[in-house]
Amino acid sequence: MTVMARRRTPGSYAVLVSLIVLAVVMLLPFVIIALNAVKTPAEYSSHGPLSLPKGVYLQGLKDFWERVDFGGKLVNSVLISGSVAVLAVVLSVLNAYALGIGRVRGRVSIMVVFLLANTMPQEVLVYPLYFISKKAGLYDTRLSVVIIFTAIQTAFGTYLLSSVLSAFPRELLEAARIDGAGRLRILWRVVVPISRPTLGVLFVFFFIWTWNEFFLPLVFLVSNENQTVPVALGVLQGQKMMDATTTSASALLGVLPAIVFFLIFQRTLTRGITVGSAK
Amino acid sequence: MxxxxxxxxxxxxxxxxxxxxxxxxxxxxxxxxxxxxxxxxxxLTTWDGIGSPRWAGAGNYTKLLADGDFWASFGHNVALVVAMAIVPAAIGLVLAAALFDVIGRRFGPRTASVLRACVYLPQVLPFAVAGIVWAWILAPDDGALNETLRAVGLGSLREDWLGNPKLALYTVMGVMVWVQIGFPLVVFMAGLQRIDPALHEAAEIDGASWWRRFWYITIPQIRPELYVVLLICTVAAIKSFDKVYILTGGGPGNATRVPAFYSWQNFFEKTQVGYGAAIATVLTLITVVLTVVFLRRQARAEEANR
Known part of the structure; x- marks a missing residue:
């Protein structure tokens, strides 16, 4: 790149300014929500949504938290997403070991089937799953949602991880085999440690995706004490029973965990990429 | 060995x-x-979900072909494909090129990555939450958007954004663009790093403008990423049950209903389980065809590169 091209011309400042404006527009909804979540209802009704809050009023957030048992919803979401992420990473590794490293016959077709299973609309599975889970006594349990999403996320993980592992350095596998290590030992002692950055990224993806799921959890988690954060908030929103400050309180509480994930996600992703390139 | x-x-x-x-x-x-x-x-049956299903052959599918409500919902879904795949991919391409070429090179990669993170943020949010935020901003009486319009003297433009049947679909489309553009941006920025800078340098020496280089170098080079983004976003648009459920509940009337929502209504509200299953099967068929076409193209492109 020439020195010329690196110069900050007026044109490049114009690009910078317009991108900053865009970034502000993207973030504005979050700012407005945060401002209104800390207003008193009286302040809101007299000054509207655009005024700055006079002080930090946390009662609205606290009331909402207690009313919907937000703590319980967080526990449900963490339990479900965490279990799915762990199980789906484990199963994806097992599958990818057979498909990517073992190169089992028919692996391309198997991978395509897994990918299709992940992309198909969940509407096509929902009624039979609803019917089966009722028969099996699993309907309205967190376990049913864990089982279903473990299958769906594993389908994607297998597709991704199999292509990653098919490029796994063969010399390492050979060396381990000459040392007398068996299949399982090679998987556990060689393949898993070396692929750890990728597995970390996959774990974070599975966790966030499962956390954000709405359709199947809405159908399967009907009772209040089993609901996840998005389902509880979505159902409340659908009932149109919340006033403006409660709505913003609910949105703020829903945004906060996502921001935490976002920061972790940024870190994992950057680290995953750096480790990959250092190899 | x-x-x-x-x-x-x-x-x-x-x-x-x-x-x-x-x-x-x-x-x-x-x-x-x-x-x-x-x-x-x-x-292939008529079933209310409780008794025993009655064989109906292709009855549900012939009903579907003649059902104006289904085709209307299908049309709404096409609009959402525009809002979730085509528009975000187009905007994402320009943004990615601007961030990579201009901001990254002249103002440092840190600035570029902070700006990228801002645009990506809506992507990590559960849509249930983003939907609540937007429904609240777009509320007819004291929503932030209408209040802003009034504050700047454009009070006559105030609208019931999600409640007016003529507007609701466009409003939902606008919200979806906001949700979605971060995804193509991140994928395209990663893709741009693959491009050999020598291509751009040579074109620059030949006096090609930024737009010409964007059109003749960047876009062709980034084509694999473009296909991936279009496939994933189109599939996401077909699965927009949550968007519709939270923002509008399919309404007003049926103005924003999509097939995914329509099948759910048939399953759990109208208890026409057979018909709901037929809608779901058709949707699946569409995604399978899209995915297979994509995989074929990808395989062919990889072959050509070899």
């Missing part, structure tokens, strides 16, 4: 690997394959 293996040894070797597929194979059959086949079976 491997070439010297006998067929029997090879089979044994494969078997010791195939064992690792058993746990998720069983899970896959129980959670995806069996329900999928059952859904197709149900779609």
């Amino acid at each position: 491997r070439q010297t293996q006998t067929p029997a040894a090879r089979r044994r070797r494969e078997l010791t690997y195939a064992v690792y597929l058993v746990p998720s194979g069983a899970l896959f059959v129980a959670v995806i394959l069996v329900p999928f086949v059952m859904n197709i079976g149900i779609s």
